[in-house]
Amino acid sequence: MTLPAPLPLHAVRGEILHFLSDPAIHGEAAIEHFADGILAIRDGRVAELGPAEDMLAKLPSDVVLDDYRGKLILPGFVDTHIHYAQTDIIASYGEQLLAWLERYTFPAEARFADPAHAAAVASFFCDELLRNGTTTAMAFATVHAASADALFEAARQRRMRLITGKVLMDRNCPDFLRDTADTGDAESRALVERWHGRDRLLYAVTPRFAATSSPGQMARAGRLFADHPGLYLQSHVAENRGEVEWIARLYPEARSYLDVYDGFGQLGPRSVYAHCIWLDDTDRARMAATGTAMSFCPTSNLFLGSGLFDLASARAQGIRVGIGTDVGAGTSFSMLQTLNEAYKVLQLNGQRLSAESAFHLATLGGAESLYLEDRIGNFLPGKEADLVVLDPQATPLLARRTAACPTLDERLFVLMMLGDDRAVAATHVLGVPAWRR
Known part of the structure; x- marks a missing residue:
């Protein structure tokens, strides 16, 4: 298998979440979240990210758009x-x-x-x-x-x-x-x-x-x-x-x-x-x-x-x-299952792992540990546009439990405790779909 080349310009729409730093240290300031956002990708790199309403006004009307509304988009x-x-x-x-x-x-x-x-x-x-x-x-x-x-x-x-x-x-x-x-x-x-x-x-x-x-x-x-x-x-x-x-x-x-x-x-x-x-x-x-x-x-x-x-x-x-x-x-x-076990390990060790901190570990934290935070880990402009699309409706139990969650942090926690490979709807590499369920 060889992936097709990245497109000159395309976009991805959905609920978008990424981290600017570690929420365990910087709290809410570390998190950027768009309930309905669009990620614009040019030649495999992030061009711009913002609310869908603002981004649609800027993008060409014929732009190729992967529409994942109802799903959560995170860095790969x-x-x-x-x-x-x-x-x-x-x-x-x-x-x-x-x-x-x-x-x-x-x-x-x-x-x-x-x-x-x-x-x-x-x-x-x-x-x-x-x-x-x-x-x-x-x-x-x-x-x-x-x-x-x-x-x-x-x-x-x-x-x-x-x-x-x-x-x-x-x-x-x-x-x-x-x-x-x-x-x-x-x-x-x-x-x-x-x-x-x-x-x-x-x-x-x-x-x-x-x-x-x-x-x-x-x-x-x-x-x-x-x-x-x-x-x-x-x-x-x-x-x-x-x-x-x-x-x-x-x-x-x-x-x-x-x-x-x-x-x-x-x-x-x-x-x-x-x-x-x-x-x-x-x-x-x-x-x-x-x-x-x-x-x-x-x-x-x-x-x-x-x-x-x-x-x-x-x-x-x-x-x-x-x-x-x-x-x-x-x-x-599954990184979701791995975060699930990380939470339990830390519980046994008398420590807490919030869901936001867990997803930071799996994205920007991992990039930082590899000294690749200038290239991957979040959706800042110029970064390589790798992303994962998570489906909170992937299983009946996940859908039912998610429907009762009042906050983003609780929804993330449910995803990492109940989610596995079935919750991955799509994976994009350099903006290009590399796997879709």
């Missing part, structure tokens, strides 16, 4: 941590993190040595993201360079904004998934040259986690991250208590698990760590000071029994936080 969702190679093991029973890797993940990832398999999964994966309203993702591939090629190509055909990279693993993993410090570095650099900055694609240096990369490979990964301005780095930290104890044995000289990455130059802007559950305030302060971001992955943290994310402490330190589905330990591609 941003998934800051997901494993495309684990699509086929979603909903696999009964393990915690380290056993999950051995029993399910490593055998599934071995199949990506076959480029045809990688291409088939990449195509399904990108379509599934779009079906769920996700237009930007930061994703893990596998140790095979061809797995990254396949995902980049699938996203390129769909004009999605996507960040990925080949996984680096040279120890504590099966022989059939092991590279070396030299081959991992060489293959990563070749992929950077081939894909980074092409269309809407960006490369992430990807050590799986500190246990599966030797100190030599970790040092090379840090150098690669530093060598190319604009590169990303993605990994996992402090997900599971057994994992934390293992890292302490492997790196006894490090103050903490996070300190291992810091020692190899792997913290900084555009560095994103999934989970971040078993951190202390010193770790959080270091993430804030370096501009390193967290990806909050509630469905996988619950599914693997890993622990409860502390959003309040992250916010208190000023850390950039996005939200990740973490498929396949995560149990849904």
Whole structure:
């Protein structure tokens, strides 16, 4: 599938909501809402947004208009941590993190040595993201360079904004998934040259986690991250208590698990760590000071029994936080379902997540955690016109419950608690419909 080119000028009409900042900090000033609005899009970018009455007076009478009145239009969702190679093991029973890797993940990832398999999964994966309203993702591939090629190509055909990279693993993993410090570095650099900055694609240096990369490979990964301005780095930290104890044995000289990455130059802007559950305030302060971001992955943290994310402490330190589905330990591609579980995780942790703050996390907050807020995340003029259309009438229960909601915040809360992929009516990429129910 290849999306058609963006139109010179067209428009989208409906109830439109986006965020100018974090409502948890700035309250109502962070929110812009049009009960009946029109978003004008020129060549794939936002041209103007305003009330429908005002916009209709400005637009040409023959403008192409997608009319979604009765539905809610938001910026496309941003998934800051997901494993495309684990699509086929979603909903696999009964393990915690380290056993999950051995029993399910490593055998599934071995199949990506076959480029045809990688291409088939990449195509399904990108379509599934779009079906769920996700237009930007930061994703893990596998140790095979061809797995990254396949995902980049699938996203390129769909004009999605996507960040990925080949996984680096040279120890504590099966022989059939092991590279070396030299081959991992060489293959990563070749992929950077081939894909980074092409269309809407960006490369992430990807050590799986500190246990599966030797100190030599970790040092090379840090150098690669530093060598190319604009590169990303993605990994996992402090997900599971057994994992934390293992890292302490492997790196006894490090103050903490996070300190291992810091020692190899792997913290900084555009560095994103999934989970971040078993951190202390010193770790959080270091993430804030370096501009390193967290990806909050509630469905996988619950599914693997890993622990409860502390959003309040992250916010208190000023850390950039996005939200990740973490498929396949995560149990849904749906950002609505992921926000549902985020609310519950924080309830268990004695914290509150408002619906407005949740949808900010899934849009502008995710963009900010990826340092892409100048390009995506809301509908300010000049931004890339990615959007999701949500249908509050998608199911009988959703329609009935929504009809009783007196406020926008309550309607959003009902959408994130009762909604799933059925609530996504359409997804547009650069203004062009990429999926419609």
